[in-house]
Amino acid sequence: MLITNPNKPDNPIVFANEAFLRLTGYSRAEVLGRNCRFLQGPETDPADIARLRDAIRRRAQIEMEIINHRKDGSKFWNRVLISPVFDKDGRLTYFFASQLDVTLERDRLVRLEKDRDALDVALDRRTTDLRLSEERMRFILTGARLGSWTLTFPDLLLTCSDISRRHFGLLPNEPFSYDDMKAAVVESDRLRLEAAIADGRDEATELELEFRTRTPAGETRWLMARARPHVDADDVVTGMSGIMIDLTDSKRNEEQRHILTAELKHRVKNAMATVQSIVTQSLRNAVSIGEARDVISARLQSLSAAHDLLTRENWNSATIPEIVTAATAPFDIPKGARFSIHGLDLRMPPRATLALVLAFHELATNAVRYGALSVPSGHVVVDWDVVKHASDDMLELRWHEFGGPPVAGPPARRRFGTRLIEAVLAAELNGKAAIDFRPSGLVFKIVAPVPDQDKIAATAEDEEIFRRHLASE
Template sequence: MKQGRINIEYRVRTPAGEVRWLHIRGQTFYGVDGQPLSMAGVSIDITDRKRSDEHRALLAGELNHRVKNSMATMQSIAYQTLRNAASLDDARVTLEARLQSLAAAHDVLTRASWEGATLAEIVDGGLQAFRNGSAGRFKVGGPKVWLTPRLSLAFVMALHELATNAVKYGALSNDKGRVILNWDIVDGSQPPHLWLRWEELGGPPVVAPTRTGFGTRMIERALASELGGTAEIEYRPRGVVFTLEAPLPERSTHAPASSACAARG
C-alpha cells in the first residue's frame, strides 16, 4: 500500500473577519490500484507561531538598520573629530566624550524600546555628565515633546557640543555662570513648531570663533536638517545663545496654547 504525505500551511479568514494560520500534516493511504483508501492527519492553529516569526524577523531587520545607522554616525563623528583635533590626545578625549553622549542617548531609547523619547529625557541624559556638581547652574524647562529615535540622537549630540563649548569657553568655564534651556510649542502654525533656546549667562566675555568647527556645523546644520527647521548660534558678548525652530514630529504631545509664550521670558 502506497502512502502520500501532506504538509501544508495556509491562511483562513474566520466569520469574524480575523485571519488565522493553519498547518495540516497527514498521510493519504492508497491501494495497489492507486486509488485513495483513507487519510489520517491533524490540523493545527499556528497563528501565534507565525506572529512570533514575523516579530523576530521585524526585530532582526530593525536591529540591522539601527546598527548600520549607529556605525555610520560613529564613523562620521570619529572622522570629523580626528580631522579637527590639534593632537591625538585631544582627539581621544573629544571622541570619548562624544561617544559617551551617544551611548547615553542609546540608553534612553533602549528603555523606551527604541520607539523614541521625550525631549526632557534626552536633555537629562545628554547633560548628565555636565550636571555633576553643577546641577544648580542649569535651568531647564518645557512641555512634553516626543522625538523619534533619529531626532533624539541628533539632539543629544547637539546638546553635548553646546555643553562642551560652555565648559571650555563659556558659562560653565567659571564658578558663577549658568545655562538656561527652555523649549515650547508654537501652535499658531501648521504643523505646530518646536521653539528651543539655549542661553549662557555669567561666563567670560564671548569672542566669536574665527573658523567653523565640527561641533558648530553639527549644531547649526545637521540638527536643522534633521528637523527640517532653522538653527542659529549667536556669539553675544554676555554669552552664547542657540535658537532652534522646527516643525514637530507627528507623535509629539502638544502643550496648551497658552504656554507658547510663557517660557520665552
Template sequence: MLITDPNQADNPIVFVNEAFSRLTGYAHQEIIGRNCRFLQGPDTDRNDVARLRDAIAAKTPIELDLLNYKKDGTTFWNRVLVSPVFDGEGQLSYFFASQFDVTLERERLSRLERERVDLESEVARRDAELIASEQRLRFALKAGQMGSWSLDIQSQRMMASEGCKENFGRPVDEPFTYEDLMEAVHPDDRAMRDQAVTTAIAKGTLLDVEYRLLTPGGEERWVQIRGQANYRADGTPLSMVGVSQDITDRKRAEEHRALLAGELSHRVKNSLAMIQAVISQTLRRATSLEEAGEALQARVFAMAAANDLLVQQSWEGASLRDLLGRTLAPFGADDGLHFRLAGPNVQLPPRIATSLALAMHEMATNAAKYGALSVEGGSVQIGWDIGTEAGRRSLRLNWAETGGPPVSAPDRTGFGTTLIERVLARETDGKAVIVYAPGGVKLTVDVPMLGDDGATLE
C-alpha cells in the first residue's frame, strides 16, 4: 500500500510499505516523492489511466486493474484501490492506495474465456450438423447425463431417449410423453420455459433454456434443454429435435461459488472499512508522517495476527487465548512475567476476533508507553469468564495493570481509547469501559453471546 499527498505538487508518494517494494522491485528511496505514474508503460491502457486521473480529481474512490511495469521491465496486472482521506474539517489530506497483483487471476480468466469460446463453437458446430440431418439426437452419454428428444409440433407427440428420461427422473422402460415433461417443470419456471420454446419456434433460433423440474419422487433437479425447429418450405413449423442434460451438480457448484464469493466480498469490505477507519483516524491525530507510519504498521499487524488465526481455522472463528497470545507476543506475552491470562476456552467469531485483537494491541501499546509495561516489575492480568449481563449470557473480559507508575486520566481522548470504547463496542454489540485507576489502567469488555458452551458469540 501507499499514501500520496495531493496538497503537494504532482501528488507525490509520501509513504509505502515493504509489500509495495517487493511487488514493484523498487527500493523505498526510489519511490518516495514520485507520482505513481512511474509504474505505467507503453501497454498501459490510456483509458484506464484517464479514469483513475478523473477519480483523483473528483476526490472519489476508484478500483480498477492496470497493466504496470516492475523495475526490471516485466509487466504485471495491478488491482488498484484508491480512496481519499479527509480531515476533521472535510479537507482532503491524503490518498490511500492498496495494490494487489492479479496477473495470475487475469491469465486464468483469459484462459477460461478461450476455453468457453472453443466450447461454444464446438456445440454450435454439432447443433448445425444435427439440424442439417434432421435426425434425432442420439449422442447422449450416461457419463455426461445427457439425453436426446424429438417433438412433432402439430401432434405434440414426443420421443425421448433413455438418457432424457433419466434426466427427468423417469423409468427408462416406461413411456414419457410431452404432457409428462410439461407436468414435471417446476411451477415457478413454467412461464419462462414456455416463452423460450415459443420464441425459438417463432424466430427459428436455437432453443437454449435451463429450468428446474420435480421428479415423481419429489426431488428438485436442474436440466438444460437445447433444440432447433424444422420447417416446411412455407415456414410452417414441423418438429423440434434437441438434447437434454442434467445440470444439477453444476448449478449447486455455481450456488456454492456465489456463496463463497459473497462471503469473501463481505469479509474484504469489512476489513477494508476497518483499515480505512484506522488510517483516517491515525493520520488525523498523528503529529508527523513517521508517527503515523509506525502507528499504522502496528495496528495493521494486530489485525493481521487475528486474520492469520482465522485463516488457520478456515474463518470459522479463533480461540480467545490463542488470539491474546498472538496479539500480545511483541509485548512479552510468552515470558510469563508481563502477562497473566486466566479464563475458559472461548471461540470468537471473525468480526469480534479482529476488533478485539486491535483493542488488545492498543491497550498493550499504551501500557508499554505509559503504564505497567513501561517499568520493571509491572504486569497485566487478563481474565475472562461467562456470565449474565442485562438478562443475557455474555463474555466478560477484564484487563488490569499493576506495578506501573501512578495513573491519571489523559487530557484528551486518543484514537486508542476511541477505538476501544466505541468501535469495539459497536462491532461486538456490547460495551467497553476504560477506568484510569491510580493503581493501574483497567478495561472491562462485555460481549453478548449465544449457546450454552460459549463457543458461538453474537
C-alpha cells in the first residue's frame, strides 16, 4: 500500500507499507519521496500509463492491471487501485494506492485462453472433418442410390433420407412415419419386416431383409433394408440405423433372364425339331444319297437365312418384304431380274417368319427345277394386301409364276415340300394355304388373319428394354 501527496511537487510517495516493499524489492528509503513512475519499465504499456495519469489528473478513482517492474528488473502484473482522499472542505490531500501481484492469475488466464484457442482450433478441425465425412458419405449414398434410415426405440420414430423416400415413391418433403412404412409394405412381407425389427430391438441383432412395397402410384418395388442396432452403456437397444436399396431393376432383370433362358430352350428345341423334320422327310422322299444331301443342304440354308433375319431383328419380328427377300435372294440373279415383290410393310412374328422363309424357299427351289425360274424368260411375282373378308381384315399373300414351261398339273405324289408349303404354313399363320397348278404357271395363295402390329411392336419394345438393361450391367 502507498500514500502519495499531490500537494507536493511530482506527487511523491509519503508512505509505503512492508507488503509493498516485499513486492517490489525496494527499501523504504529508496521509495519515499519518489513518484510511482519508477515502477514502470520497458514492457509497461504506454496506453495503460496514459489511463493512469488521466485518472490522477481528473482526481478520479481508477482500478486497472498494469505491468510494473521490480528493483531487479523482473516484471509482474500489478492490479492497482488508486483513490483520491479529500478533507472536509473538499480539498485533495492524498492519493491512496493499493497493489496486488496478479501475475500467476494472469498466467493462468493466458494458459486458459491458449487452451481455449487450441480447443476451438481442434473443434473447427473436427467439425470440418465431420462435414467432409458427411459430404463424402452423402456422395457415396447418392451415387449408389442408397437411402439411409434410422428408427428409435421405444417411440418408433422413423427418419429417412430423400433417397429412401424416393424408394417408397414419395417426394422429399412428404411425411413418412414408421406406420406409413409398414402400410406401404406388401402384406405378405410386412410380418417378416416387423419380426426382423423386433429381433433387432430385443436381441440387438443386425437386420438384413428383402421385401416388396407398393408406391402411391401403384407400382410394386423390391427393396432391401440393412441396419445395425444402437446399444447404450446399459446394453439397452435405443434404435437402429442402416441403408435402403432399390432392387427392383435387379429383380426384373433376374426375371427376364429366367424368361430368356426358357425362351432360348424353347427356340433351340423348335429349331432342332424343324431340322429333324427336314432331314427325315428329305431322306424319305429322296431317290439317292446325293439328292438327299443337296435337298437337305438347301433347306437348312433356307432355315439359316430365316434365323439370320430374326437375329438381326433381335428375334422380335420381320417384315414381309424382308422375309421374301431373304428367301429368294439366292435365286434372284441378277438382283431384281427374276422377282417382282410388292405389298404393305407388315411385320410377322418369329414362328410365322420361319415358316414363310421355308415356304418361299421351297417354292423358289421348285420354280428353279420345274417352273418359271427353270428358263431365262421366266419370273415370279410375289404380292400381298389386306382384304376385307366378312367383318375381318385378312392378309392375302400370292406367289405367281410367269413365263415358265406349261404346267401339266399336280404331281402324282405330294412331296414334303408341298406339305411344308400348305399344311405347316397354314398352321403357323392360322390360315388357309393352297397351291394351284395352272397351265400358265404355278400360283400359291395363303389367306390368314393380319398379325396384331401393336402387339408385335410392344413385344419388340419390351425385349429391347430388357437388352438395354443387360447391356448396362
